Amino acid sequence: MTILTKLQPAPVIDETARLLTEHYVFPEIAEQLTGLLQRRLAQGAYDVDDAEELARLVTTDLQSVNGDRHLSLKHHTDPVPPKQGAANLAAVRREFDSSLGGAPRVALLDGGVAVLELAPMLFPLEWAAEPLSAALTLAARAQALIVDLRANRGGDPDTVAFVCSYLLDERTHLNTMYWRAGERSEQSWSLPHVPGARFGGSKPLYVLSSDSTFSAAEELAYDLQQLGRAVVVGERTRGGAHPREGWTVHPHLEASIPVGRAINPVSGTNWEGTGVHPDIPCTAADSLDRAHALALARLNDLPVAAV
Template identity: 40%
Template sequence: MTTHHEILEAALARITAGYVFPERTAAIDTALRSRLAEGAYQGLDERELCELVTDDLQQACPDKHLRLLWGEEPQPMDEEPENVARARFARHAREHNYGIRRVEQLDGNIGYLDLRLIAPAELGGPAIAAAMQLVATTDALVIDLRQCRGGSPEGVQLWCSYFFGDDEVHLNDIYDRGTDSTRQYWTLGHLAAPRYPDRPVAVLTSDVTFSGGEELAYNLKVLGRATLVGGTTRGGAHPTARIQISPHVTVTVPTARAINPVTGTNWEGVGVEPDLAVPADDALEAALEHLRTAVGRR
């Protein structure tokens, strides 16, 4: 059985080697070692250890992607081959309909998309195109991200591309520590369904909305393409690696960070604030009222 000391050592080694802000790793190392030395982790089972270490990590460095996760089913310690990992994720995306839970035409010819996952473009492209085809003739659109917990930057790029008229809109940049390089994300030139560039869009958010879901909301907000309605999102802007450090424990290490070309920053730790703040349960009704008013003014 892996000891608490071994779990902490393995987690700190991975954080030190990979965290996107290397200048912060010394403070993280000092904080966790101090907690270990004072006996804070004695007598805990692995699940409790993960919860307390995560709290301590985020006290030392408030990054919501920096965590220890406990899993009931033991996992192999050997690094999973990339093709196996891709196949497993592809199966997960397919079983969840590439993140698209519902597509509807609501009263007043307003389209509605309920997205729970932002699937990678190479997997979700046909499903995304099908959804956009179904709402292509609506007068306005609601994108419901209240239960969207993340996804792929390339998937966000594809979704965003449908809401602009061409391929000349700079959406986001991501800096990667491992390669010391920055990748730019622009709207795409070719899409498999009609664009939706000129009609009102409302995006629903909540304190569950996270990571890739937040990027979709943030991009559309700062580019003036959508009105955000609901609650402030959770605040996770860093692409993250998941590394198994014991059969039941995974450390998640942010290895990259988003840099928005308009704001020069991102939503890490603060979340994405709505334009129209209402309780998340009331967001759809508020968005529909806003959109009906907007459509009436056109």
């Protein structure tokens, strides 16, 4: 594949259309989208000189058929290498190093209730296992736990399973991922053993959500909610359930294309387009206080109405 330094919309659109056809998890939608992109190109809709503007225009069209928020043409200010998946890696690593490995806050609130913030991402497990294990082990002795996902925009499904393993008592089927490549499916399970100590599967557990919570962070909330393990408190999440891969189609542009879809073993579906609906709806700003009050009521056997 030839990557041109100067912005020429036609090669970018052609390559994006080819990648859609080969990789998008929904082949029928891919066919509709490739036709749409080519028509828009022929109409002159993409005749712009700015890569960021082209990304915005193409992303709007890519999401116009089924609203898939993982499907986009992403603009990168700094040039990115042509290797598949490399566009975000350096930036993600910088975020990992500046966020204590994705666990920037562990605190003990009144009444023996711990709060663990996981943000800004659930980083690749080969990076994140050590800091997450330390944070989850530290929180394991709390009487109740609040997991704060309000500022988490996604990440690695394997890391979702790793976190869930500390919040359950036994190996549990969490999710099944259907992959376009090879028309295959792959089950995700919690781990039978974890480094450090488990919080376990019986003490009160709450998950905070916002309208910014996305992708793998939504899976974490959804899996725990569907298992009846956690109470989700806050706002409905963004609604992105399709794992994606990235391909560089220009030095500043990356085609982000979902290559799989999640199927929850309890619900038989996922949170795509609908988001995770909180069990206790409230604003994201109020959700920590609300979850803390719920936890204290539960620990003291008070009726929920007294919260």
